[in-house]
Amino acid sequence: MKWYEIRINTTDEASDAVAEMLTTMGAGGVAIKDPFDIRKEIEKPGTLDYADDDFLEALGEDVIISAYFQNGLDINDLLKQINDGLMNISQFLDTGKGLEGYGEVDDEDWSTAWKKYYKPFRLTDRIVIKPTWEEYRAEENDIIVEMDPGMAFGTGTHETTQMCSILLDKYMSANHDVLDVGCGTGILSIIASKLGAKKIEAIDIDEVAVRVAKENIEINGEAGKIKAFQAVLSDLKAGDEKFDIIVANIIANVIVDLSSLIPYYLKKNSLFITSGIIKERKQDVIDACLKNGMSFIDDLEMGEWVAMVFRCPDTL
Incomplete structure (x- = not known):
């Protein structure tokens, strides 16, 4: 099979938002060549004792993203959608030079090459x-989560995933019931289960993400506690089941839209942990959650991103 490779x-700062946009548009895979990641590796203790200044300078500062779409799509329409998406992201982040062009590649040219860059990390x-x-x-005391992200978004390397994981570790108690909204590869659901959650429901609108999440859940031996299925939050009947924690690592616009629904799926005084929010949208999310009766109790910031914790009102 041949694929369109769009560069x-x-x-x-915008690379993760752009990658997520491309995945949402239906990319079968996304490869990111980020010189800042190379610099971070070089700076780690014990990685390299010496790195040539000319080499570091040659890395530059541009991040190159290659997205792969099945051949047969209307390429002009796809390029227009991508340009429109970049324009939308540019309202909040510097998206750089933008679309460079496209070509055609075979399956074997990209489908497994990215794996050499994905290593164990804390x-x-x-x-x-x-x-x-x-x-x-x-x-000793390590909690190991095994992942094969396949064609779904979310390997755990992103700051938003890290912040959600830290907040889950901080606030979750044994036997909590958890709902993971926009589960992606299932990484947060698996982490919640390994931290002691009693039961987790993991939902995502994308069928590929749900399939990959189920595979990762099986790999980690957590299928007995985690149920993953294709759905949006409103597909779950409010009141039938309530949760101790809802975690949603998505984007600010969706979080704002969901803020009126979230309290109806939480037990009294339970928690909503959310991320995927760029700093410029932090106050928008806070305002929406406060408007719907939740109280703001905690936050974390990494890079350009924010994660927050809200408490559900006790009156529902």
């Missing part, structure tokens, strides 16, 4: 994300 030249003090094809020697 976008963007910035470090997400929090005790949570380690390990690709299924990599070896890792666990330390």
Whole structure:
């Protein structure tokens, strides 16, 4: 099978938002070449004792994203959608030079090459994300989450996933019931289960994400506690089941839209943990949640991103 390879030249701050946009549009895969990631690796203790200044300078600052779409789509319409999406993101983030062009490639040229860049890494003090094809020697008290992201978005490397994981670790108690809205690869559901949650429901609007989430849940041996299925929040009948924690690592616009529904799916005094929010939209999300009776109790910031915790009112 041949694929369209669409190349976008963007910035470090916008790269994750652009990648998520492309995935939402139906990209079968997204590869990110980020010089800042290389610099971060070089700066880690024990990685390299020496790096040539000319090499570091040659890396530049442009982030190149390659997105792969099935051949047969109306390429002109697709390019227009991508340009419109970049324009929307540029209202909040510097998206850089933008669309560079496109070409055609075969399956074997891209479908597995990205794996060499995805290595085990420590997400929090005790949570380690390990690709299924990599070896890792666990330390005492490590919680190991094995991931194969396939064609779904969410390997755990993003700041929003890290912040949600830290907040889950901070606020979750054993035997909590958890709802993961926009579960992606299932990473937060799996983390919640390994942190002691009694039961988790993981929902996503994208069928590919749900399939990948189910595979990762099986890999981690958590199928007995996690149910993943294709749905949006309103598909769940409010009042039939309520949760101790709802976690949603999505985008600000969706969070604002969901803020009027969230309290009806939470038990009294329970928590809404959310991220995927760029700093410029933080107050919009706070205002929407406060308007719907929730109280703001905690937040974290990493890079250009924010995660927040709200408490459900006790009057519903």
